[in-house]
Amino acid sequence: MKFDFSDKIKKLPPYLFAEIDRTKQKLRNEGLDLIDLSIGDPDILAPKEIIKTLYSSAKLKENQKYALDQGKYELRREIKVWMKKRFGVDLDEDKEILPLVGSKEGLVHFPLAFIEASDYVIIPDPAYPAYLGAATLAGAKVYRVALLEKNNFLPDLSKIPLRVKNRAKIIYLNYPNNPTTSIAPKEFLEKAVKFCSKYGIVLVYDNAYSEIYFEEKPLSILEIKGAKEVSIEFHSFSKTFCMTGFRLGWACGNKELISGLLKVKTNIDSGVFSAVQEGGITALRDCSYFPLQLRRIIRERRRLLTKILKSAGFNRIYSEATFYLWVKLPPRSSSLEFCKYLLEEKNIVATPGIGFGKWGEGFVRFALTVDKKFFDKIDLTDINKIF
Numbered sequence: 001m002k003f004d005f006s007d008k009i010k011k012l013p014p015y016l017f018a019e020i021d022r023t024k025q026k027l028r029n030e031g032l033d034l035i036d037l038s039i040g041d042p043d044i045l046a047p048k049e050i051i052k053t054l055y056s057s058a059k060l061k062e063n064q065k066y067a068l069d070q071g072k073y074e075l076r077r078e079i080k081v082w083m084k085k086r087f088g089v090d091l092d093e094d095k096e097i098l099p100l101v102g103s104k105e106g107l108v109h110f111p112l113a114f115i116e117a118s119d120y121v122i123i124p125d126p127a128y129p130a131y132l133g134a135a136t137l138a139g140a141k142v143y144r145v146a147l148l149e150k151n152n153f154l155p156d157l158s159k160i161p162l163r164v165k166n167r168a169k170i171i172y173l174n175y176p177n178n179p180t181t182s183i184a185p186k187e188f189l190e191k192a193v194k195f196c197s198k199y200g201i202v203l204v205y206d207n208a209y210s211e212i213y214f215e216e217k218p219l220s221i222l223e224i225k226g227a228k229e230v231s232i233e234f235h236s237f238s239k240t241f242c243m244t245g246f247r248l249g250w251a252c253g254n255k256e257l258i259s260g261l262l263k264v265k266t267n268i269d270s271g272v273f274s275a276v277q278e279g280g281i282t283a284l285r286d287c288s289y290f291p292l293q294l295r296r297i298i299r300e301r302r303r304l305l306t307k308i309l310k311s312a313g314f315n316r317i318y319s320e321a322t323f324y325l326w327v328k329l330p331p332r333s334s335s336l337e338f339c340k341y342l343l344e345e346k347n348i349v350a351t352p353g354i355g356f357g358k359w360g361e362g363f364v365r366f367a368l369t370v371d372k373k374f375f376d377k378i379d380l381t382d383i384n385k386i387f
């Protein structure tokens with residue numbers, strides 16, 4: 001029997017990281033020792049307090065039952081306190097906050113609540129690939145807006161054609177940005193909120209990297225006047241507390257948007273494992289020291305890898321925030337070819353910029369997610385010969 005995939009599935013691009021994973025696995029099976037700087041999955045252990053909570057909570061009978069779709073009240077309450085303390089944003093824990101099975105889950109399910117087949121979803125290019133998957137699975141039309149180096153990797157919203165603006169339902173924005181590492185200044189966020197209010201577009205603001213910064217502190221879109229009318233913001237425990245595998249995040253903002261997402265989720269998942277939610281409460285309540293330590297570690301790795309890349313001749317290296325370096329290759333180089341060379345000749349796994357969209361071509365992304373001792377093994381002194 002042959003079963004045909006749906007048109008939506010057929011339209012999905014191959015998931016970039018899955019392809020890289022396969023190649024990596026193949027080389028590892030051949031016995032190669034790789035330095036993996038490809039995926040944003042921190043090598044650092046989550047704080048021990050969280051593990052302790054998880055362990056004791058998992059044993060309790062009430063935590064082994066189905067969780068509430070809306071999440072534990074105590075977790076929503078703790079998120080409310082954290083958002084107020086970190087950004088000065090006021091949120092109603094019952095209507096404006098929703099725990100998620102990781103922020104990706106919410107980011108991808110969200111369009112299902114609001115998209116009709118003729119609607120556009122505007123997605124930056126380059127971008128975290130899940131937005132494209134989200135729009136495609138919801139059956140939307142996609143318009144990609146370029147994030148150019150000359151505009152500090154901010155989209156020029158005035159360049160979006162009227163036919164798209166008039167039929168767009170959602171725009172995804174993500175700062176601190178993966179992969180370009182840039183932070184959005186307040187003036188840009190104000191412009192984005194005005195743009196969305198004018199055209200009746202939902203601003204989906206992905207703030208997964210809000211705590212991974214070095215100088216300037218990233219903002220929440222909800223700090224911007226008028227944002228709560230049009231925005232939903234996504235946060236993640238994955239990066240802030242190195243809890244990627246736990247699967248915990250939250251959405252917050254406009255209550256209609258939150259209730260639409262909740263409706264979708266109620267029909268798909270049955271909440272986050274209660275013990276993981278308890279772990280999240282511990283993270284927010286007792287582990288505020290942790291992001292600070294994490295930033296210190298990432299800052300040192302960033303310094304070391306930047307030095308290596310600079311001495312190999314790379315001089316446009318972006319690392320304003322997040323745990324990535326976004327590195328410009330010489331003109332006309334192929335990011336795929338470069339990453340293939342790195343993998344095969346240097347045993348380094350990096351992510352080709354083209355995997356994040358066509359405007360990512362000419363760049364390569366390095367994730368600072370391995371211990372600094374591995375950087376001693378990197379030798380790029382002869383790299384210029386390939387260009």
Ligand SMILES: Cc1ncc(COP(=O)(O)O)c(C=O)c1O
Nearest residue numbers: 102103104128178208236238249
């Ligand atoms: C920009 C961005 N948003 C969201 C996520 C998803 O994070 P989570 O683990 O919370 O699903 C990632 C993960 O890499 C990311 O890079």
